[in-house]
Amino acid sequence: xxxxxxxxxxxxxxxxxxxxxxxxxxxxxxxxxxxxxxxxxxxxxxxxxxxxxxxxxxxxxxxxxxxxxxxxxxxxxxxxxxxxxxxxxxxxxxxxxxxxxxxxxxxxxxxxxxxxxxxxxxxxxxxxxxxxxxxxxxxxxxxxxxxxxxxxxxxxxxx
Numbered sequence: 001x002x003x004x005x006x007x008x009x010x011x012x013x014x015x016x017x018x019x020x021x022x023x024x025x026x027x028x029x030x031x032x033x034x035x036x037x038x039x040x041x042x043x044x045x046x047x048x049x050x051x052x053x054x055x056x057x058x059x060x061x062x063x064x065x066x067x068x069x070x071x072x073x074x075x076x077x078x079x080x081x082x083x084x085x086x087x088x089x090x091x092x093x094x095x096x097x098x099x100x101x102x103x104x105x106x107x108x109x110x111x112x113x114x115x116x117x118x119x120x121x122x123x124x125x126x127x128x129x130x131x132x133x134x135x136x137x138x139x140x141x142x143x144x145x146x147x148x149x150x151x152x153x154x155x156x157x158x159x
Contacts, residue, residue: 011062017077020067026059030074033057034099041093042100044071053096075099076106088112094119113142123148 010025022030033046033055044055055071076089079101083089090112093103107115122128123145136143 013061015077016082017074018069018083020069021061022067022074023059023061026057026061027078029059030057030071033071040100041095041098041103042075043095044097044099046071048097055097055099072096072099072104075101076104080104080106090115117143 010023010028012024013021014024014027015022033044034042035045037043047056047058048054049056049070056068057071057074058066058068060066070089072091073083073089076083083106086109087106088109090105090107091098091103092105092115093100094116095103098104120129125145125148127133127145127147129143129145133146134143135146135149
């Protein structure tokens with residue numbers, strides 16, 4: 001059995017992403033975790049985060065020092081540069097496992113939510129969101145179905 005030897009070059013910090021140092025060896029591993037799909041997406045093939053939605057990548061800088069990051073954030077940083085402080089990376093293709101740089105865009109959290117919200121056409125009870133049924137909170141951070149809201153108030157008053 002041969003031991004893997006990390007050379008000084010492999011331990012060199014190559015890039016900083018989300019205030020975490022990424023080594024040359026970590027980038028080598030990172031690049032092996034992607035697969036180009038038939039429909040043009042670069043899909044993550046390794047671990048998903050605790051919610052099971054977003055790809056995560058972990059690496060050791062030195063013994064006892066482990067970092068974890070969402071893989072699409074590192075993919076964006078490598079291709080396009082640093083993510084502005086407090087911003088998020090939006091998957092414009094709506095596929096959370098995709099890391100293709102052309103499908104990633106740095107946006108504010110509110111803009112990311114609005115984009116996702118625009119893809120939802122009905123509430124969880126199946127009422128379509130229309131001009132008449134869509135209530136948007138004044139902050140613009142969330143919306144709800146007016147029909148469901150009315151029914152909830154009605155149930156509350158009956159009890």
